[in-house]
Amino acid sequence: MRHNLSGITKITGMVAALALSGVVVSCVKENDPVAQNGVTGAIAKLLGGDSSQTKVQYVPDMADSPTLKPQENFLEPPEGSVATTAMLYPKTVEEAEASLKNPLPAEPQVLALGEKTFNTFCIPCHGAAAKGDGSITDIYPKPPDITSEAYQKRGDGFFFYRITFGANIMPGYGHATMPHERWATVHYLRKLQGVSK
C-alpha cells in the first residue's frame, strides 16, 4: 500500500513539473525575439527597429552559408586518411589467403549464422550444397562447385575475400553482410565441403 501511494505521488509530481515547464517555455518563447527572428531580429528589436525591414545583416545566422547540391561531393579526404571505424583488407585475394585467419570458432551458433547467410545470399546461384546448381543457373552463368577438392585446399582468407569483393561475374557481398557473417559463412562452406579447418 505504502509503495503504491508513493508511486502516485511521484507521478503527480512529474505531471505538475511538466505542466509548469511547458508554461515557462511558452512564456520565454513569446517574449524572445531570438526564437522568432534569430539573432538579427534580437539586435533589430534592441535598436528599436522593425525586424521585418532589416537590411543590414548582423551575425547572419548562417543564412548565407554555402550549400551543396544533391549528389555533390564534399571535399575529398586528404590522401592516406582512414575512417576511425574502417577495417583494412588486404589488396589482393592472394594476400588475403596468405594473411587472414578465421577469427571465429566453428561452433554450432557460428555455423547456424553461416548457414543463414549462405542461404540468404549465395543459394540462388551456388545451390543449397554449394555444388553450383542454384535455381537461377538456367539464366545466370553456372558457378563452379565450391565443395570440390581444389576449393577444399583454398585458405579461409580466399573465401572471405571472394564473399567481400566477388569474383569476375560474381557480385561481392561486402556491402550487404557484416565481417562476422562472412567468416561464419566460411565455416559453413567448410562444413559443406566436409572439411574441418
Ligand code: HEC
Ligand atoms: C548471382 C550469382 C551468385 C551469387 C549470389 C554468389 N555467387 Fe559465388 N560465384 C558465382 C559465379 C558465376 C562464380 C564464378 C565466377 C567466375 O569465376 O567468373 C562464383 C564464384 C565463387 C567462388 C569461387 C571464386 C574463385 O575465385 O574461384 C566462391 C568461393 C563463391 N563464389 C562463393 C560465394 C558465396 C559464399 C556467396 C554468398 C555470399 C556467393 N558466392 C554468391 C555466382 C554467384
